[in-house]
Amino acid sequence: MTDQLTGADFLPANEQSLALFGLDPVWLVILKVIGVFIILVLIVLVTIWAERRVVGRMQQRIGPNRAGPFGLLQALMDGFKLAFKEEIFPTAADKMVYIVAPILSVVPAYMAWAVIPFGPEVSIFGHTTPLQLTDFPVAVLYILAIASIGIYGIVLAGWASGSSYPLLGGIRSTAQMISYEIAMGLSFVGVFLFAGTMSTSSIVNGQVELWYGLLLLPSFLIYATAMVGETNRAPFDLPEAESELVGGFHTEYSTMKFALFFLAEYINMVTVSAVAVTLFLGGWRAPWPISIWDGANEGWYPMIWFLLKISIFIFVFIWLRGTLPRFRYDQFMRFGWKVLIPASVAWVLIIGIIRGVSDEYGLTPIPLSITAGVILVVGGLYVLGWNVKRRRAAHLATKTIPTKFEPLAGGFPVPPLPGQEYRPVRRTLSGEAGVASTVPVGSDGAPESDAGIGTTDEEVRGG
């Protein structure tokens, strides 16, 4: 304890808040650990419930509403159910690694929260202390490091299951982690350059005037994209793509081991949201209209703003899942390596120049940075849109669409192409051909009946 007391003497101006850490008595540290744990478990339970209800609403259904009021206890009940299920070990599994994998997935998920600031200094039982477990000069790197350990859980689960689909999921996860962590790390560089520190509490303190999300708009957008890839959430949920890989890396997992993966996925979702809030959206600081009130950033209130900001991110996660189809794997990789990473590098270069020039000539970097960011984002979107338009035009130019609609063009039923008029096909009840006799036979003379699809010609099909 003594060695940290003296730390403040050496700290640079923008890292003064670090001096507040390392002073807590043991009971307070334990209290904070338990507090963080409980908050996380509660957030996860609420998130699972919210996800199912919100996705349900987006899909025109109700969602779980039986367990507890509004179905709030659904996630808890699911947890109980998983705990009481039969334990199954696949024969081909590497037993040791198979058991370690889910633990390796969930423990780092919790550990990352050690450096997330929930609020400013408060008084707990007469002891003044920051609402954060701990902080140190490389806290954000710590989060990155912990996240990269957490991915091991998924990769090892895939390998240890001794089964093809999980293995594919595990390999996908490896590639995904390596590709998207680069973009994620690069998006942090801008924040480090402007904050002059990598400690989370100092980064929050640096956003009193302006959030880094506005100052470094491209960084924020890149992070927001990479974080979805990093948490394996739709539309980037390729390691567990259920339409391709059954359940992906957790196909062979059941009971509590599956529950741990589930828990880890949701905690990671909350973690990346919390990192986004801390680094780009002012952390626990009140958003603008509320921040006029002086008390908004003092005491326990900031925790409300912090949790509210996180819930917005979680809602967006759910919204994405309810809206977007899954990426194809090659497109996903191409997007990571050919769009996100070059864009991040270019942006880091630009802000490096802006910082250097403004330090050299004593300018304020803020307007320059915002302008450059907006130009880059708008320009990037414009180029992207132009590219899509150009490709679509080139694609359409290669096609010649006949004006007359042929319902059985090529010998099988087809929908009308753009510009063609749809003529409804009336099915007969006689069961002779399946399509009305007015409909022409396919151009290559394929038979009208769909013989050959099923089993034998003897069978009567289509009534």
Add this chain to the structure above:
Amino acid sequence: MNPTLLMAAGTSGEQIVFWICATFAVLGGLGMLVSKKPVHSALFVAFTMINLAIIYVSLQAPFLGMIQIIVYTGAVMMLFVFVMMIVGVDASDSLVETIKGQRLMAAILVLAFAALLIGAIVNGLQGAPAPSLDAANAVDGGNVQGIARLIFTEYIIAFEVISALLIVAAMGAMMLTHRERYRPKPTQEQMSKARFQRFAATGQLPGNLPPAGTYARHNAIDTPALLPDGSIAIESVPDPLQERGDTRAPSVEDVTEVAEISEGESVVIDGDVVEDLGDEK
């Protein structure tokens, strides 16, 4: 600030961390050597690296510790993938010596390295005590700032040379694995069209095969699915089962019932077809 107190407090904590993590690190290294499966070895490497990182952090070098984890977990992950791609998913080590004189060379190199290491340690212990990292960190106001200054001023050439080396290595890897494509990759649209043309020409299904058990009254994998009209989809039974003749015939009543439900009328069932499902393909 009281230097002696600081040192006493710092040293005891540091020593506890050192003895725990150093033990684990050595155990991890031994585990890497003795494990038969290459994937286990890779895991032990990762474990050792993480323990080293913790030691770095406890020695007031937090930046190095974190970078150690970030870089080496990624590196070990790549090792992992290479093991799986080159050696196979669950290949075990063979102890057959493939390079002649490998063991002798290894022994000589190990001895040389040990001599080097012992020399360095003895030298370090005898000479003047190294300046503490606390003092070094204080010069630039922090560990990260100090490393940044050193990398980008004193060691800039070494830093740039290493980055150039890494880029060359990456380029080399890309050159080695590069494969020229001789004809354009078929697009999704082309593949879909080809599927449907095949369907039109030969009747091969363009979509997924029906899963066993669809509309069936039996959910076993060897019982073929029934299509909505009650007809039997033999392709829903996996090929190996069909080859072995392990196909179970759905009962005539089930087929009739499904057909009646979907159409409201009964369906003619050919008894032979139901019986000889296994020979159909």
